[in-house]
Amino acid sequence: MSELTSLETFQVLHRDLRALCEKRFDAVDLVSQALEEVATDFKSFLSKPARSSASRTSVQSGKIKYENEEYQINTNFQEICLQLADFLDLDELQSAKILLDSEADQITLSRPLIECGVVRFHQRRKYLLDCARLLLQLSLDVDLPEAIYDFVKEYVETNILCQPPPGAQRLVAQQDKLVPKCLTGIRDIRAMLQKLSERIASQSVVSGGPPQEFQETLEYTRVSLIQQHELLGIVMWMGVENQHAVYDDLQDFLSLLRKSDKYDNLLAHLFPALGAFVVLFGSPESNKATIQEAKNINTALCKPSDNEPWTLTYLGAAVRAWWITEYGGWYGENGTAELPLSEFVQEESLINDKFMEALKDGAFDMILSIAADVQPSEWQDPARSGMRQWLQRKAPSIMGDSVQFSEYYRAALMSQYELFVDSFITNHPDVLRKLRVEEDEQRQLSHDHEQDLNLERFLLIISYTYDGRPDAGTAFWDDSESNLAGFMQWASRRASTPLVCAFCEALQSISENEDCATAAHQFLNEKTNQTSGKMRQSLSLTWTQIFKELIFFSNKIRERPSVPQSHVYRGGKGPHEPTESEPESAMMLESYLRLITKLASKSVEPRDFLLKHPDFNLVDVLYQLAGSAIPPRLRACTFNALRSLMTDKLQEDGDLMWTFLDSWMTGGMQVPSGTQRPGGVQTQHPTALMESIFAEIGNGFEEPSSFIQFLTSLITPAGTQNALNDTLPFPENLGSANRQPGIELYVDFVLGHVFSLKSSELEDTHQLRLIRLSCLEFALICLSTFNENLLVIGSETNINVDQAIATSDLSAYIRLHPFARVMEWMFNDKVLQALLSTVHQDAAEVGNSTPDSPIILGILRSVEIISKVLELQDTYLDLVRKHVKIHSAGTGRQEVSNTSYGGFEDGLLNHLSLVVDLGNYCAVGHPELTLACLKLLEKISTSSRIISAWNPGAGRASHRNKAIVALEANDDGEAISGAFSAELTVPLDVAREEESPNYQIKIYILEFLYACIRATPSQPTIAHLLLGFKCQPSTLSIEPNEAFDGRCSLFHNLLKVLLETPFGDPGTVRYWLVNLKYKIMRVLQALWSSPLSSCIVMAELRENNILFHLLVREMLIESHLPWEGQMPTGPDFLLKSSGLTLIHFLSTRAMTLEYVSRELCGVAQGQLPTLKRKVFDALNGQTIDDNNQPMDLPTIFDLFDFLQDGPWHAAEPQFDYCKDVNTSALMEMDAEGNNIFSVEKAKELLQLKGGEFKSNPQLATADHLAKIEEEEGFFFAYLVYTNRMRQLSAARLRVLRSWTNVLLMMIETSDFKGATKISFLLQALQAVLPSLEQYSADAPEEAYPLAKVAKILLYRIEFMDGDRMASAGSIANGTGAAANGGSYMGVTGAEEREQRALGTLISDKLHQLFQVCLQSIGKWAGNGDLRTIYYTICYRYLTAMVDRAEASAQPRSAANGGSASASTSVVSSFLPGGGARKALLAVHTYGERLLNVVCDDAYGGDATVQTAAMTLLRTLVTSGTALGDNTTIETLNRLNFIGVVVDSLRNIMHEWMSIISPSPEQQQQQAQQQSFGHSHHHHHNRPRQHKYTPDPQAITLMHAKLALLLSLAQTKSGAKHVLHANLLRNVEQSGLFSADPELQLDSADLATLALHYGVLATVARILACAVMSRGEHNVLQGRNFLKAHRTLVLHVLKRSAGIGMGLPGGEGGYDGGPIVVGGRVIGRGAEAGNAAQGKAEEERRKDRLRARENVEELAEAFMVLITATRFLEFEAGEQPVEARRGPVMFH
DSSP states (O other), rough: OOOOHHHHHHHHHHHHHHHHHHOOOOOOOOHHHHHHHHHHHHTTTOOOOOOOOOHHHHHHEEEETTEEEEEOOHHHHHHHHHHHHHHHHHOHHHHHHHHHHHHHHHHOOOOHHHHHHHHHHHHHHHHHHHHHHHHHHTOOOOOOHHHHHHHHHHHHHHHHHHOOOOOOSSSGGGGGGHHHOOOOOOOHHHHHHHEEEEEEEHHHHHHSSSSSHHHHHHHHHHHHHHHHHHHHHHHHHHHHHHOOOHHHHHHHHHHHHHHHOSSSSHHTTTTHHHHHHHHHHHOOEEESOOOHHHHHHHHHHHHHHSSOOSSSSSHHHHHHHHHHHHHHHGTTTOOOOOHHOOOOOOOOHHHHHHHHHHHHTTHHHHHHHHHHSSSSSSGGGGGHHHHHHHHHOOOOOOOOOOOOOOHHHHHHHHHHHHHHHHHHHHHOOOHHHHHHHHHHHHHHTTTTOOOHHHHHHHHHHHHHTTTTTTTHGGGGOOOOOOOHHHHHHHHHHTTTHHHHHHHHHHHTTOOOSSHHHHHHHHHTTTTTTTTTTTHHHSOOOOHHHEEEEEHHHHHHHHHSSSOOGGGOOSSSSSOOTTTSSSSTHHHHHHHHHHHHHHHHHHHHHHHHHSSOOOHHHHHHHHHHHTTSSSSHHHHHHOOOOOOHTTTTTTTTHHHHHHHHHHHHHHSSSSOOTTOOTTSSOTOOOOOHHHHHHHHHTTTTSHHHHHHHHHHHHEEEHHHHHOOTTOOSSSHHHTTTTSSSSHHHHIIIIIIIITTTTGGGGGHHHHHHHHHHHHHHHHHHHHTOOOOOOOHHHHHHHSHHHHHHHHSHHHHHHHEEEEEEEEHHHHHHHHHHHHHHHHOOOOOHHHHHSOOTSSSHHHHEEEEEEEHHHHHHHHHEEEEEEEEHHHHHHTOOOOOOOOOOOHHHHHHHOTTTTHHHHHHHHSSSOOHHHHHHHHHHHHHTTTOOOHHHHHHTTTTTOOOHHHHHHHHHTTTTTHHHHHHHHHHHHSOOTTOHHHOOOOHHHHHHHHHHHHHHHHHHHOOHHHHHHHHHOEEOOOOEEEOOOTTTTOSSSSHHHHOOOOOOHSSSEEEEOOHHHHHHHHHHHHHHHHHHSSSHHHHHHHHHHHHHHHHHHHHHHOOOOOOTOBTTTTOOOSSHHHHHHHHHHHHHHHHHHHHHHHHHHHHHHHHHHHHHHHHHHHHHHHHEEEEOOSOOOEOOOOOTTTTTOOOOOOTOOOOOOOOSSTTTOOGGEEEOTTSSOOEEEOOOHHHHHHHHHHHHTTTTTTTTOOHHHHHHHHHHHHHHHHHHHHHHHHHHHHHHHHHHHHHHHHHHHHHHHHOOOHHHHHHHHHHHHHHHHHHHHTTTTTTHHHHHHHHHHHHHHHHHHHOOOOOHHHHHHHTTTTTTTTTTTTSSSSOHHHHHHHHHHOOOOHHHHHHHHHHHHHHHHHTSSSSSHHHHHHHHHHHHHHHHHHHHHHHHHHHOOGGGGHHHHHHHHHHHHHHTTOHHHHHHHHHHHHHHHHHHHHHHHHHSHHHHHHHHHHHHHHHHHHHHHTOOOOOOOHHHHTTTHHHHHHHHHHHOOOOOOOOSSHHHHHHHHHHHHHHHHTTTTTOOOSSSOOOOOOHHHHHHHHHHHHHHHHHHHHHHHHHHHHHTHHHHHHHHHHHSSOOOOHSSSOOOOOHHHHHHHHHHHHHHHHHHHHHHHHHGHHHHHHHHHHHTEEEEEEHHHHHHHHHSSSSSSSOOOOOSSSSETTEEEEEHHHHHHHGGGHHHHHHHHHHHHHHHHHHHHHHHHHHHHHHHHHHHHEEEEEEEEESSOOSSSSS
8 A cells, every 4th residue: 555645635635626516616726736646545445454563563663764754753652553553453654654644633633642543544534435436426527627527537537447548458457446446345344343343342341331532532433434334335336327337246246235134324325336236237228238137137136045045135125126127127018128029028027026026025115214214314304204104114214323324325325216216117017006906905905994005105215215306306397298297197096095195295305496396286286287187187186185185184183082193103903983084184184284385385386376275265274273183293284384385475474474373372263163272261361372372382392393483484584575674573463452462472482481491391302402493593583683773773863763664663663573572581591591501512413413403503593592692682781671661561561580680691601611512513514603603702702791700800819710711621622722723724725715614714713812812811811721821810821741832732823824824826915815814913913912921922933933934925015916806096996805905914014013023122122132133134135044045035114115095095976865874873893993884784774764765755756766776876885985995094004103113123222333324224214204205294193103213213313523424424335444544534536425425315314304394393284292203303403403513613623633624524415505504494484384383382282292392492592593593583572472481481480389289189189090000019008108290291391481481581682582571570470489499398308399499590590691691781670680589599599508408518419417408307317328218218319419409500590690780789889880891791
């Protein structure tokens, strides 16, 4: 045997072959490639090498070779390998290879390695066989494209059928051909099953059974072997069907059948091949069959079986009958055998006799048994099953431990049954006639009407053969002259009661679609079928006859007491009854009703015929029959018939049927005298009568199940009803004559009586599941058809909902809709328990069930109901329940007995098994169930009520999340995590793309993980557990030797899928691929951004080099790049999936860049220089691949490709009809937090508006309605367009913020020096400046991060002296001082030009940035934060220019030597014509308008903007002063800004005191905030003193304002203006200098004292500068100020001299003595040295020094003022007569 091909290869091949079968040809190339890889596997088929000593020795040596690699295996692995080889009877080396392939399966399957090996071995065999089946199927599909068909056919012939190619010299051995290999494989599998059975039996004897953990594997092995046997049977059937079998194969096959000793799955698997063998060798239509060979086979089969007896007699009879059916085609009426007439007749008679003998031995019994047993047992009709049990007497049913048969097996088997039926009817008409004659004779002679029922069995075989196969059933109707059509005519004539019953079953089975059902109706309708004249009408079964017998027998049954169900179908004799009342009357009625049910449910023609028949009221008869004392099954059939009449109903039909039903339930429908309806006495109150009827029909299974299904059909919305769901499913006045109108009593019956109580009494598990499924579907429809948006629209819009909806008003809709009552029952503990018990099923049984089985559907409906209740409970609790209670007060309405749940989640809190069940069901392989479970898991995991209950609360830090504990209890978390990993790592289906169920499961898994983490990011959740983390009460960790540590956890599989998934196909970006990457990145982002998991996740991502992998795979946005095949050329781009593709791509890019910035920060903080250098290289476009080869990457500047505005902007359309729609009611939030319009809600709103509009027929003309419909289409498109534009803008903004964060992090953490640094900063500035210029004024959100980067860049550029600038320019070209022996004199002319060019470029870009900011400021662009950045940039640029101008004007130091010329040339090129003057000129160019805006910001903005504006104004003043330009000052004066600022000093004392000494309320509020901030760190009870902290922003603003005034006061013109604005008077009025600060403030608060002295000093400097600048003009005012504040001046001077204040002189040192403030001793040096108060004392020392410095500054300011005004001379009376000689202060 060749080396095992990986299981994954066969899985992908299987998926792609199925795509080909479904005519999807996207993966043809992949199929051909995979087929070539597995060709040898198909040739070797299921052969496997047995154990060998050589292989065992090789394994025990500890070294094995696999795929050209040598592995060293430990002792444990060797032992497992030998155990697997023994269990599978497989070569040891092959076992080792299987185990090596299975190592990863330990996580996904959550099973030990040996069990994973067993699973992989059998999975591979199953996929191989199923791939062979699909290939054989494709090789016969002539509808395939010719190239594909030819390739597949040739491949099948070569590798599966093993046919020699044309012209081959060597023939293929017979045993190597397909059919012999299948027979060998069948025998091998039977032997393996026998060995497995013996192993289990021996273990049961020795140790009481296999270990519990291995028992599931044994069962899996048994089931898998049976499934492989079934596949072998199908493959063999296909081989025989295609005539690839020989006579020896038939003999071998018959030998296998003869030895079969039990009727089980294995025997049934052979019947398709049996049919094919019979046709191939026995049919005259076969190319291989000859009459002589067929005669020989017939002789061998039909001879007495003494020598080769059949172990199962009925099996031998079935084989003979099947053979004779085809073999008879050589003879009979249409026989082709060329024999003498006598011999022909003799042979025909002999064949018929043999056939009759086979029937007596149970041939039809066996054939019927197989036809019935292969059907899904859960869905078998009880009535048909009862008839089968009544007819089947000589063959048993299949063994109880059978495995479900596959759909393709049933199709193959029924195709052979179809041939059997056709051949029997065609080839043996004499046998059919004989069977009928004999049965009629036996029935007439038998006192109890007993007879052989072979004809009935044959009809029932027909019913099973064609049931659910409408295409096959058309054979009876396509040709009215065919044998099949003639047989149906013949069988329906003069039929006895059993034959009529069987005929009705057969007629049902060939009425599976509308055409067939219509044909069957016409067959029964004598008005449309007159082919045989009166004979046809009088002898054949017709509707008239059915109606008559229905009335006759229903009357008879109502006149008799009820017959127990067990007496209806019997094989023995019963009590004597008159001949006119045959014992099968009830059975016949059931057959009639079931026929009515089938035809009415499949076709509208018979349904209308039955509902509107002029002479026969079927509904009335059915209700009368249901009201009689009849067997439960018969009553169930009546309800089913009524249900069928509601198929595709109209609203009027439903209302009428509800009226009939309610009348029947309340006794309003007349019942013939002498009969008694269920429920007893009819004189009861109507409500009591309804309850008694409910009590009777609620028992058992069939009655309540069919009745609930009838109710479900009634509450299902009518086919013509619009999607608004504004109609009640019943008349509004239903039952109003007897009770409160509505259907609450019916809801109570379904949920309160049957679902929660009676269903649990059923002992049959299948019946329990079916009846609960019926109840759940009823409840789900009630919940799903309620439109909660009607309530929202009614309250938030101006639409008259009462007038617009189909119900009379919204109040009636809320009260009467069954939603309210169903929701009320959902809070009942018994209903909830039944709901959760339906969900809780055995996972193994769920996994072995088909998607349409009752167990799967029951779980699915339960999960959907729980999700729906969680979704709608807020509407119910807040609105509906209150409304119902208000309007039902005093009406006698009975409320449901409910547990006091505050919400539905309260009922789920103690059922932690629900989470486990939901997780386990995600691994059973049923996509729809998996998706529903994931949705519910997401809702549960994000419910705040459940989160708070499951997570540990305050004081319970040692408690863990309850859901996590439940998942860890039985290692369910590992199993679920493994299942998620398996689903995520399944290769993508490139053919079905996003429609693939696996892709949808991937998306839902990712959405669940994300929602769960985001709901509680700071606490461990089940998502963390499933991802592989070890969850502690409040932390996460990594367990050694666990999945996460071994890099095979779900988290690592997420990384694998992320990196392996491309952004698209070659040439285009694909939405489904981008969406998958986006969903994964969201999960990772939630993990790395949460403090709970950030450290672990970032370390693991770094360990896996994720940053480099992401950058390598990053794709650039280009203008010619199509998105989903669409070019971004217009607004339509956003309306299609291409728009979503771009949006999700940008979101993914944003998260990638966010991770890069975090990683860069972490690398820098972690001091990892090597990794940091690699990251910077990658961001600059270079990295090293695995082969140490350089690889080009997009640089960080290349990734700045997302801000281009596409051509998709469109003007807002003008609406007429939709212009007054309140779009605010349509708003909702998407997953990214964007406010978007709900298009679905918009459609409902316009439907309501349309209903309101159409109520006025004068306006609602046809033309007007057409225009409205067209406008609605445009309106919906506009909403979608608006949504996409908002999402696109938000995504682009997120990318921009992430990109700027990366750039800022690079700037912050880079080690660039000199020219490299300048080059990088310049490149960054060049990248952001064009976009900033574009968005600065009109798009503030985009402008803010760009402006932030520009500000940082500006501050990072070192505006150094000329030598350093020249050096930097030289280093950039390799010509700096180092290159020239430390001198710049060696700079060449070319180098100088390069330096000049660099300086000019930098100058131009910075000046451009400055102008952009000025322009934006002038336009009032952006909010306060953005404007602050603009002001800051202007401030930095102006100060830098002024500083450089001043530095350039100073003479160069002699130390610079001859470098002056070189440096000067660089500086002059950097600032051509003087940068400062150029900047001021730019400001003046904008004129007063710009300064007016700045002044407004400085006076009326928030504190941050005020500060920035004040600072810029001060800078403009100082810059102008430095350059001799007073334009700014004069403009400020014209704008009266100087006066306003000076006037504000009048309140400076009040403002300042409110900042540093707040009100008691402010101080208490801040103390509370500080207490809250420290509550998590201080748990002692000692009172904590909270010190008030002044607002630093307010302090900064005060200093900025004073700094501006100081700058003005330092200039002559500015001083003039501030003094003219009454500076001194305003200061005096403020009271700032009126008292000693130590008396105004707490003298112990040195920090506040320091701040206050600082303000006093600044104001004093302003006064001094102003007086000095004005010369003699304001000396008098200055003297008056000093006179008025003499005390404070003297006090300050004393403090400055160290008199009276514990602030010693010198340099502010402290001598260790007592600290005196305001005459009080507040501390000593020894106390300051106390360790406990060391930190606080250090702060006090700093505050003391600051206070000292500020006091000295204030004293200096006073001294300047005293000197300037000659205050001391004035006070001493020394007034000078003339000006003194010498230096003068004023000029």
